[in-house]
Amino acid sequence: MSSGEVSNISSYCLDEKSFHLCCKLFLQHSGVIRDGWSWADVKGSEEGYVKKTAIIPAKLGSLLNHKADDGMNAVTGVDECDDEAVGDYIVQSQVLVHYEYHILYSIGHQVPILYFRASTLDGQPLSLDEVWSNIHPNYRQRLLQGPWDTLTQQEHPFLGQPFFMLHPCHTEEFMKPLLQMADDKKRKINYITTWLSVVGPVVGLDVPLSYHTELPAPD
């Protein structure tokens, strides 16, 4: 059986070798369309993960409370009043959210796992409620039925920092019909691309159509 290609009907998992191959092809296409995915090596290890960061304007509201008022303003000792060459162009009312997406491989479940974290530009992570409030309402109903219901909080296995992750225990379940359909139509698909299209909206991640149309499937 050729690696990465889904030809074994009985299993809709992704073995590690295929994961790497799928990632490689995925990253190749990402390099072409420059949407920011890259491979991150883990120091002192053979392993690694696919990552991307993105800045997304967020809804206002609770996020404004992130700005702590701690009376530190009095601490200046800096006098820059004469710099006329500076413009302040930042739209102050806009809150930006820094999303980090990491695609890891789960040996236990033999599927990819999406780890993510969102934070304001001062590095303060968003709570899950805040993440939810930034999900487009059109997606919410569907996400509640999955995979939002698999969201959990866990330490990043390589970084040791708290991340949210979409628990892989249901991945095979929702991937199976998709893979089966592709199989019936004798169409080769890239597992990572298909999977990411399902889980991406949870975290504000859109997978451009060109991944499906132009990305060569592994064979």
Next chain:
Amino acid sequence: MSVFPSDKTLLNSPMAAESVEKAASCPKLQFAPFSSALEAGFWHQLTQKKLNDYRLDESPRSIKGYYYNGDPSGLPTRLTLEFSAFDVNGPTPAYCCAAMGTLYNTNTLEAFKSTDKKALLDEAANEIWTAIQSGAAVEDPSILSKFIILTFADLKKYHFYYWFCFPALCFLEGIKLVKDPVLLQQKFSPQQVSAFQAAYDGLCSSSGTTAVPYFLVKYSEENVEVALLKDWDLFFTDLKKVTVGVYDPCTLPQHPGWPLRNFLFLLASKWGSQLDVLEIVCFRDRTLQGCRSVQQSLVLEVKLPSLSPSAACPKGVGWEKNPKGAMGPRSVNLSECMDPKRLAESSVDLNLKLMRWRLVPSLDLDKVVSTKCLLLGAGTLGCNVARTLMGWGVRHITFVDNAKISYSNPVRQALYEFEDCLNGGKTKALAAVDRLKKIFPGVNAKGFNMSIPMPGHPVSFSEVTIAQAQKDVEQLEELISSHDVVFLLMDTRESRWLPTVIAASQRKLVVNAALGFDTYVVMRHGLKKPKDSDTGDSSPSSSFSASDSSSSSTPATPGTSLFSNIPGHRLGCYFCNDVVAPGDSTRDRTLDQQCTVSRPGLAMIAGALAVELMVSILQHPEGGYAVASGSNDRMNEPPTSLGLVPHQIRGFLSRFDNVLPASLAFDKCTACSQVVLDHYERDRFQFLSKVFNSTHSFLEDLTGLTLLHQETQAAEIWDMSDDESI
């Protein structure tokens, strides 16, 4: 073009109008300053570095950030530091430009405040100026985007204070714009745009990177060439009008970003006197929907003032404003994601939510989590009940026990260890609290090392013992009053009497668990109707009393019509039920009277069932008033999202089986009958002390319960064996 107020007017808006006039008369180039952008991982990494590496060493550290010229419009010009910022030799993200910085991490908030910011800025400005003068900046222009970050990490509170500085050298008179800025697509034909793009890509690949911060540009109708800054002399033959490129992270339609500032200073200092007009391509390289576009790049034409290369270091600016627009540091509170205790709490909550999202969407978790639980008894049952409550996220757990931990306890009592038995043993109630906090620091646990006065156990030996008993009663009353659910988990029957009475009087939900050798009963006590409600409650109960007494002589079969659909307020308590239990003289003893040795798994099963019963009750819209489910209801539509809400669960480990009997409150019950409650509520301790000091006949007389006689004889036997310590 739009006019931007100077810094002065930003700080003091009434002056804005004046500045508009001033600026309009003399169009000068203005720059969008960097906004600092930190990933959450940066703070985690700084924490690790501080703890393991820097410790108390405050010396400056090299650090690395990056900026990007591919943002869609609307985003601020950012300098980003991620967790890898401390690895200055690590890779820079593709198509991003690295910026090298210096980290000053102070040990105290005082040092952070008192650090001489002007001196830091001057030092950095001087470093840049020296590199410009020496020509080092021409060889490697990355020094031009050098930055400073001053930090203080309060690792006790997980508060971080920081202040960025992006040093920029200032021209005294500013820089004049010769023409209005235009977009590259207005200046270049499509052929030139793609030639430019190809030339830039070629330059990147020949220099082995994916982004070049500063470069030289030459173009004709058909051709565009680019080169590195250090190749200036070879590249430009005619200096009348030269074109340079700057990798521009700004997305504004009229203004360049910060990196151009120091570059212009370099150009002015090196070639300013020779250049007539300088053309600048602020290179912006966006990709939208997989479609690359550099057309949005900005083209500026400026006249550079000439600078003497030997001049003294020019004035530097660059400390970042805080979100309020003032010159001041920023701070961020990361206790939510860094404090292990807070992390444990949010993880536990999220895990429970998962259950709701995935399996039981209508589950009301808040109702469970906010329930205050009083555990009377911190032995095998108490330990297991507490652990299961914690599993449900219950935060408020209080233990009452008067025993110390003995050597035989830890193997069965899940909250204790061998060490707890040494030196006479720790008190259970307190040791249990300590262990709960170790397991989950977010728990609000308290322990009370106290005895519960019991009927037939006289307290009238001396004034001291009476006073103590009164104090214990009051304490227990107070505890029951301040909790929502009372768990009866003691190992004697008598000790359950007082809390049963108090809880019945206070209308508190009681969950009772008792063990035999291989049998158990877990039950909820009937919850009397609120005191101010219709008192017609007692009459139906007495109308049933005839059948109650008849059932006391014939075994009550669970599921018979008499015992189905009993509402919560008419259910019996532990004492009602024992009285109506099938009567065979000697063997008619409650479970805990038979033997305190039980199969080891039993306490775990019964303890867990007690908590799960509580949770199911809480999920029922009527709570403790819910109609009792029976074994037969197992086939029916369950009353709650979690299933049935039985009155009792009686289990038989030998058969690995259980039944769900339900039984009515008994109007002659020695604990929950109206006459007992009336006396308690009227005479309080006076009545209670009579019960403690008297034999069973007192309660028997009170309730008019002749049947109790036989039953209390058995209790007496038990009392003696309890005291005799064989």
